[in-house]
Amino acid sequence: MKILLLIILYLISGPVDCTAVNGYSGGSVTIISDIQWNKHTSKYICKMNEKDCTDIIRADTKRSKVQDGRFKLYSNTENHFIVLIRKLKPQDAGTYRFGLGDQSISTVTLKVHNNTSSGVPKIMSTYLGQNITITCNYPVEYERNIKYVNKVDDDNNIERILDTDTKFQNGRFSISDDRSAKVLTVNISDMRETDEVFYLFGVWNGGGSVKYNSYFREMWLHVTEPSTNIHPTTTATPSAVCFSSSSFIIISVCVCGTLLLIGGFALIMIYKLRHKRTQDNVHSFRNKDNKQLTPDYNTDSDSVYENIGTSEV
Known part of the structure; x- marks a missing residue:
């Protein structure tokens, strides 16, 4: 009732x-x-x-x-x-x-x-002056829809930046839509402090007395001072996480450097071990039974090699 x-x-x-x-x-x-x-x-x-x-x-x-x-x-x-x-x-x-x-x-x-390509809002770190490319998957049902990229300030005011219909280029911003791959690509050149805001990626649904924008992805761009004079290009691949390729370069360099240091240290230790064992064998030959002996190098060198090989295994 x-x-x-x-x-x-x-x-x-x-x-x-x-x-x-x-x-x-x-x-x-x-x-x-x-x-x-x-x-x-x-x-x-x-x-x-x-x-x-x-x-x-x-x-x-x-x-x-x-x-x-x-x-x-x-x-x-x-x-x-x-x-x-x-x-x-x-x-x-x-x-x-x-x-x-x-x-x-x-x-x-x-x-x-549920949309695994959006999830919670993502954070993407960039540097001042950097050129970046952001790529995002979108739901298959939006293949033929016009795509929009808007930005949101701290007061939740929304400003349109780009769309795939009439506004492909807007100053330092550009957009493209690969419908076959269902991937939206946004390029931003010469990153600035004012670019540090939330970005909304979505589509427009018109018709009826109520119209709406549906944003399938939110992303925050975090802009910082570059750590070096080099400005690597940041790329966000079409996955659930937007990431920086420069981070992978830094990690790779650190890993390679660490491996080189470990390898060099290991070679030095092996050399010292071989040298010590060779000296010990020569010393034992000279002092066996308190006699000055001349070692048989054809036999004893093989013995030294086998000893080192065994110790390494």
Whole structure:
């Protein structure tokens, strides 16, 4: 009976639209509705359950945005009501209702898919002045979708940088899409301190009164001063982890250097051992039975070799 009453209240309170929104674990979604943001009316978003709709955000504010943790409500330049949910978790799946006051209501059903290529937000370390290439796998269902790369500042404000439709190049940034391999590639040249932000990689889903961006990957670029005058190129391969090839070079050099030191030390020890044992054998030949003996080198050299060989084994 209570459920029926809720449905009736929803219907009489204003127009309701229900749209399915697909998100990915570790990623984000931005839901853009046709509702016009009104600074004089309360804004809210709640998650529906069997009995009621539990508030996540409900605020009376004249500001153009309101945020609580991973959830944010704000308006864009066209004054549309937008919902942002960051760092999606499986438990975020469900039906949400959002709008202004008791009118202008939208309802969306969020599905959170498991995505091994995104996971938790990744961190990629780079150097000032470095040129980097980032490659990311994307879900097969997005093969024909337009791909977007946006950046997010500390206030969760999103700025579009690139897309695979009309904005392939943007200053130091460029993008390409290998649809056969399902790989999105982004190049950034001459890294700067201002490039140290969160980057969102995703697609646009239009149609209906509720449109949304689904971001299948979030990544933080950490920009530091270079340790040397050399600026190696950082490459992130299409896997769950974005990594730096320069790290592998440093590790390889360290490993090779350590192996060379160990090898050199071992050769010195073997040489000293052979030299000592040769001297001991010669000394024993000269002092055996208190007589000065002349060793038979054809026989005793073989004995010395066998002794060394045995000791090495």
